[in-house]
Amino acid sequence: MLDWLISLWSDPNTRWILMGCTLLGLGSGVIGSFTFLRRESLLGDTLAHAALPGVCIAFMLHEVKSASLFLIGALVAGIAAVFCVSAITRWTKIKSDAAMGIVLTFFFGVGTVMLTHIQHSGSGSQSGLDKYLFGQAAAMVTSDVYILMGVSVLLVVAAMLLFKEFKLISFDPGFARGIGLPVGLLEHAMLILTTVAVAAGIQAVGVVLVAALLITPAAAARYWTDRLPVMLAYAGLFGALSGASGAAISTLGEGIPTGPVTVLAATLLFVLSLLLAPGRGLLSKALRHRNLKADYARSAERSALNAAEGGSQK
Amino acid sequence: MMDFWIILTAVLVASACSILGCFLILRRMALVGDAISHAVLPGIAIAFLMSGTRDSMWMLLGATAFGLLTVFLIQTLQTSGLQSDASIGIVFTALFAVGVLLISLNAQHIDLDLDCVLFGEIAYVPWDTWTLGGTDMGPRAVWMLGITLTVILLLLGLFYKQFKICAFDPAMAVACGIPVLLFHYLLMGMVSMTAVSSFESVGAILVVGMLIIPAATAYLLTNRLGVMIGLSVAVGIVSAVAGYLISYALDASIAGCIVSVAGILFILALILAPKNGLIARFARRRNIAQVV
Numbered sequence: 001m002l003d004w005l006i007s008l009w010s011d012p013n014t015r016w017i018l019m020g021c022t023l024l025g026l027g028s029g030v031i032g033s034f035t036f037l038r039r040e041s042l043l044g045d046t047l048a049h050a051a052l053p054g055v056c057i058a059f060m061l062h063e064v065k066s067a068s069l070f071l072i073g074a075l076v077a078g079i080a081a082v083f084c085v086s087a088i089t090r091w092t093k094i095k096s097d098a099a100m101g102i103v104l105t106f107f108f109g110v111g112t113v114m115l116t117h118i119q120h121s122g123s124g125s126q127s128g129l130d131k132y133l134f135g136q137a138a139a140m141v142t143s144d145v146y147i148l149m150g151v152s153v154l155l156v157v158a159a160m161l162l163f164k165e166f167k168l169i170s171f172d173p174g175f176a177r178g179i180g181l182p183v184g185l186l187e188h189a190m191l192i193l194t195t196v197a198v199a200a201g202i203q204a205v206g207v208v209l210v211a212a213l214l215i216t217p218a219a220a221a222r223y224w225t226d227r228l229p230v231m232l233a234y235a236g237l238f239g240a241l242s243g244a245s246g247a248a249i250s251t252l253g254e255g256i257p258t259g260p261v262t263v264l265a266a267t268l269l270f271v272l273s274l275l276l277a278p279g280r281g282l283l284s285k286a287l288r289h290r291n292l293k294a295d296y297a298r299s300a301e302r303s304a305l306n307a308a309e310g311g312s313q314k
Numbered sequence: 315m316m317d318f319w320i321i322l323t324a325v326l327v328a329s330a331c332s333i334l335g336c337f338l339i340l341r342r343m344a345l346v347g348d349a350i351s352h353a354v355l356p357g358i359a360i361a362f363l364m365s366g367t368r369d370s371m372w373m374l375l376g377a378t379a380f381g382l383l384t385v386f387l388i389q390t391l392q393t394s395g396l397q398s399d400a401s402i403g404i405v406f407t408a409l410f411a412v413g414v415l416l417i418s419l420n421a422q423h424i425d426l427d428l429d430c431v432l433f434g435e436i437a438y439v440p441w442d443t444w445t446l447g448g449t450d451m452g453p454r455a456v457w458m459l460g461i462t463l464t465v466i467l468l469l470l471g472l473f474y475k476q477f478k479i480c481a482f483d484p485a486m487a488v489a490c491g492i493p494v495l496l497f498h499y500l501l502m503g504m505v506s507m508t509a510v511s512s513f514e515s516v517g518a519i520l521v522v523g524m525l526i527i528p529a530a531t532a533y534l535l536t537n538r539l540g541v542m543i544g545l546s547v548a549v550g551i552v553s554a555v556a557g558y559l560i561s562y563a564l565d566a567s568i569a570g571c572i573v574s575v576a577g578i579l580f581i582l583a584l585i586l587a588p589k590n591g592l593i594a595r596f597a598r599r600r601n602i603a604q605v606v
Contacts (some may be wrong), residue, residue, distance in 0.1 A: 219400045
């Protein structure tokens with residue numbers, strides 16, 4: 001165990017990947033908290049699936065695998081997808097959940113067509129493009145890791161700078177508009193930050209599961225506190241822990257993909273929070289319920305006794 | 315003959331999915347369908363590991379159980395106070411991760427490619443046949459889908475009225491004495507079954523496309539449930555056939571092409587639909603402006 005941890009740290013490549021994934025978890029956890037509070041958690045899923053055609057087009061245009069190009073492709077495709085979702089919900093009677101489902105699968109279907117087309121055309125350098133589906137952090141080269149870290153730091157810094165504004169539009173957009181904040185602009189900014197988080201996470205966690213990095217740590221953090229800054233800290237911590245354990249465990253074997261391990265680590269933290277968190281956790285709720293019941297039984301007993309004594313005195 | 319089997323499989327997937335999709339759209343549960351289709355993966359992997367074969371019955375049972383487990387978990391999280399979108403997201407990503415991990419850890423034991431998990435391998439359907447008493451009974455996938463479609467038609471045929479009331483007005487259904495929860499789980503069971511039997515042919519994510527897109531297209535075109543189901547199946551079948559032909563021309567994933575065609579049909583309906591289409595809306599608005 002100790003040897004393994006030491007070997008993780010001593011290999012420079014693994015160390016960078018570990019740090020990259022940890023920072024990624026931190027950044028997406030923080031941004032995810034806002035999307036969670038705005039009840040837009042599944043938008044991350046839509047953005048992630050929609051990124052596939054963007055990544056494919058970026059590859060087809062330049063014939064190289066470069067993280068920055070893919071990031072741009074995923075960003076553009078994600079923004080297009082969000083625009084489609086809002087267009088469908090605004091102009092038709094279709095509700096937002098179905099609209100997200102339509103856009104998600106349509107973009108992913110088109111992406112699949114492009115991906116298989118690229119694979120069948122066999123242009124040599126295309127191998128590894130399918131790593132984007134499930135994520136393989138070990139496949140990242142140092143420049144990819146730099147981009148990942150840069151993006152994650154950007155996410156955290158942006159969330160800190162715009163903290164007050166994001167807090168307002170998460171809890172009370174009407175009030176935010178009332179005091180003259182540019183709500184539309186801020187919503188777009190948050191959307192772009194979410195898209196950046198998703199696009200950066202795809203390489204480490206994969207298209208299908210990257211949404212979990214936004215949702216699960218934030219949902220877990222919500223159980224521990226009622227204060228937003230504390231929640232952001234918890235979500236960042238949970239995200240960082242899941243990212244680190246995902247990257248670390250996937251070095252154990254050749255066939256272990258990073259994405260699923262990261263997601264399962266996050267889920268484990270969520271389940272622990274759900275059960276054990278003080279105040280909102282299931283265990284403390286059950287205890288409180290039991291104590292309340294016992295209190296009530298005791299007081300009922302006492303009043304019954306009092307009544308009986310009162311009756312006998314008469 | 316190969317083409318025939320592939321197209322037949324695609325048409326069966328399209329029909330089963332498009333019928334159920336109508337109810338999912340009406341109940342605003344499109345994303346629960348998404349969750350189920352991802353979450354059946356561990357069921358399929360576990361059935362594989364336990365039975366050691368691609369025996370369809372085990373896979374159907376195991377995965378349907380996981381589908382229902384998903385619905386149950388989502389509901390449990392929701393009643394414990396978590397918002398619904400987050401509970402859907404947490405449950406399906408966790409289960410899908412378990413499935414992917416199981417498959418990649420047992421790659422040598424499981425004859426299931428991860429690519430196939432996402433895109434399906436409908437092109438291999440004709441080779442994957444099963445035999446009964448020595449005679450070749452044709453592709454396994456066709457039989458599985460046939461059984462699924464029969465179950466769907468049977469259940470919906472018998473309880474059409476109940477499903478309809480549950481879809482439009484659950485409160486009234488409760489008042490009428492219809493066991494809403496039972497029908498909810500029946501519907502979810504059917505969605506899981508469809509997700510499993512379509513899974514090998516079109517993959518986890520494109521099942522969702524077939525569930526939602528044709529039904530949403532039909533939803534734009536009509537206000538009557540019966541007509542909507544008919545139109546939805548028609549859209550599904552047209553996309554299946556056209557998608558197959560296009561994939562042949564492009565040398566790309568068949569399932570991807572089918573969903574892309576369905577998406578294009580949806581866009582056409584969005585623009586051209588007689589009452590709800592963008593053009594009709596625009597014309598109506600202009601008429602009103604002129605009258606004013």
